[in-house]
Amino acid sequence: MPVTIKDIARRARVAHSTVSRALRDDSSIPAHTAERIKRLATRMGYIPSAAARSLKTTQSRALGVVVTNIADPFLSEVVRGIEEAVREAGYSLFLAAAYRDRERERLVLRSLAERRIDGAIICSSQILPADLAELEKFGVPLVLINNQAPERFAHSIAHDDVAGGRAVTRHLLALGHRRVAYLGTPVGGQASLDRQAGYEAEMAAHGLAVKPGWLLAGPDSRPAGGQAGIGLALALAPRPTAVFCFNDMMALGVLQRARQAGLRVPADLSVAGFDDVFVAEYAEPPLTTFAQPKHRLGQDAARLMLDLLQGPRPKQPIVKTIRGELLVRASTGPPPRV
Amino acid sequence: MPVTIKDIARRARVAHSTVSRALRDDSSIPAHTAERIKRLATRMGYIPSAAARSLKTTQSRALGVVVTNIADPFLSEVVRGIEEAVREAGYSLFLAAAYRDRERERLVLRSLAERRIDGAIICSSQILPADLAELEKFGVPLVLINNQAPERFAHSIAHDDVAGGRAVTRHLLALGHRRVAYLGTPVGGQASLDRQAGYEAEMAAHGLAVKPGWLLAGPDSRPAGGQAGIGLALALAPRPTAVFCFNDMMALGVLQRARQAGLRVPADLSVAGFDDVFVAEYAEPPLTTFAQPKHRLGQDAARLMLDLLQGPRPKQPIVKTIRGELLVRASTGPPPRV
DNA sequence: AAGCTCCGTGCACACGTGTGCATCCATCGA
DNA sequence: TCGATGGATGCACACGTGTGCACGGAGCTT
Secondary structure, eight states: OOOOHHHHHHHHTSOHHHHHHHHTTOTTSOHHHHHHHHHHHHHTTOOOOHHHHHHHHSOOOEEEEEESOTTOHHHHHHHHHHHHHHHHTTOEEEEEEOTTOHHHHHHHHHHHHHTTOSEEEEEOTTOOHHHHHHHHHTTOOEEEESOOOTTOOSEEEEEOHHHHHHHHHHHHHHTTOOSEEEEEOGGGHHHHHHHHHHHHHHHHHTTOOOOTTOEEEOSSSSHHHHHHHHHHHHHOSSOOSEEEESSHHHHHHHHHHHHHTTOOTTTTOEEEOSBOOTTGGGSSSOOBEEEOOHHHHHHHHHHHHHHHHHSOOOSSOOEEEEOOEEEOOSSOOOOOOO | OOOOHHHHHHHHTSOHHHHHHHHTTOTTSOHHHHHHHHHHHHHHTOOOOHHHHHHHHSOOOEEEEEESOTTOHHHHHHHHHHHHHHHHTTOEEEEEEOTTOHHHHHHHHHHHHHTTOSEEEEEOTTOOHHHHHHHHHTTOOEEEESOOOTTOOSEEEEEOHHHHHHHHHHHHHHTTOOSEEEEEOGGGHHHHHHHHHHHHHHHHHTTOOOOTTOEEEOSSSSHHHHHHHHHHHHHOSSOOSEEEESSHHHHHHHHHHHHHTTOOTTTTOEEEOSBOOTTGGGSSSOOBEEEOOHHHHHHHHHHHHHHHHHSOOOSSOOEEEEOOEEEOOSSOOOOOOO
16 A cells, blocks of 8 residues: 555656665666655655565664563663664664563564564563574574673673672671671572672671671562561561662662661661662662663663674674662661660 | 575475465365474474565554653553553564654654554654654554544543542542642643643532642653642642642652651641552652553553454544542641641 | 366465666767 | 767566465266
8 A cells, every 4th residue: 555666666757676776875876866756755655665675685674672571660771772772773673571481482582583683682681591592593693681691692781780789788888887688589680699799799808797697588679579578687686787689679668668667767777779760769768779870771782782783793792891880878877876 | 594485395395385375274285284384394493574474465463652751660561561462462562762852753653654563552642643644644553542632533542530630639638638739740741631620620529719829830740840840839828738749750759859848748748649650659658649550551552453453444533541540548648737 | 988076286476675787878989 | 980888777586475376186976
């Protein structure tokens, strides 16, 4: 139904190949003819068919982005960065959510393969290397975000979570805390382990032992997971005076649980988060956190991908690291004097 | 480079048309032959080309979703619902963000048209009807979410904001409040006007006049907009004892501003939001709000779209309305006794 | 045994775009 | 005047898939 170059050709009394060349500014077409054809094309409402073009050029000018959950405030910021950069370069974006579900994951990767995407950006920490390999075997370049799989078979860009974990811990120690807990979560994957590693390294650097009971874990990375995970620690004697949470969402849960327990933050308990999700600033008290540059993480991943699509395939996987900064707000303070 | 049906045909010593039919379970191919070819196809790692298929069938099995900003916690929930429903039906999703920017908006609509999407779901309240008409002229069915343009040239599904606004206001009045303010925002578009209309209707139904100064407006729909918008009202004498905010994000800003002003919520000021963004529950105090079924809004929009793609074009635009429910938490209470 | 039906398969073209090559014509130099 | 040059355009095929139609053969009826 839509207008094709053949329709234009008929009206312009030329061959469709001439129209094709004119629209692509081929040098063999004289300027005035090209101009005439272009005017005709816009007047007729011509919109090129991406499908036909991809078929011929074997380039779809589309990228896939796989997330665990688009409603995650962290991921949605990353995706925003990706979308912006990708759009600027004239690419389109397929959005796919995997929900940590194996079946779903295979389904979306399959659909991306059918679409013949030029590349995929994966923000899904739980995705299985084996399934990704399938895509890569297909010749699709891959960029992983915050997912340092030990396989390292793909390019990746990641936030330096070890450094971030150290910075947060250092801040708490500088305030005078000595009993500091880390609240992680298995669903955090490598990120949670890295932040924990930073925490442990900084504790060790200060000559502090991590007591049993200070390594906590919540069932998920949301507020409910924070509430559940902090439970045991509040009953500890002596109680930790500060807790470093895997992310801001869990920290929100901790804040609420602390309030329910009658603890004042930060007078009785200091709470630090991670990511600087945009609501962190509006928590009560406003959350001390480590600001991951989410938007830039997405942008950089997209740019890396675009570079990969331009130049030749690098032999070695490219691994970029990005750093954030500590944001001290009101949820952390000196420990209570005993 | 990828395997095509021709490659399979060569190996199976049949014509490519036979392979095509076998894979699509055409009844003219006997079962055992079809089985043989299918096995061969999976063994060879065949993945059909969506581009070629679309070209031939003039169906892309892809939908476009246009949002103002994917990082918006409300929209990202809606998109999640869309993605789920769409994926289930075997469709893919193009994500496009318009950012209330005219140029960007035309750009993304154009790219969706080039992709020959089968339909578009628009969650962008600011999008211009004229630009949408362009797409529709192209034969692309449109479903608008929460965007009742007076033109009504497209199908739409919307939350009943008037009813929601009434419910929130009724709740505040039932608590005993008489001086109730509404904090809206121009960027909220029709939604803000509808919630305000509900507020005014309910006030009128109780025989209460809306005093000048009770209709407030913030510059944007985020916490900063709430902070800015509530400013004047706090200085009013007598001060409103309750404020109904356009959405939860603005309410968060109001909560913070109230704290800064030394007001206790809800003892001195009741604050109600709208949408039930998932952080509302973790605000301090937990926010009373009107829960819009965001996820279902997305699902229903997607299903409506899928129905449209199945059946014949309806003559009349379809307009569906969906209702939410009031969630009473701790940010609202009886007015202070004077 | 001839003709019919029906089943399985292949041929050929189509979708919309891109491109190598041939063709045609005008211009120029010898 | 003729051949060479080069610019403008058309022809034909390709990309991967789907489908109408024809063809050939097997099995049946008359």
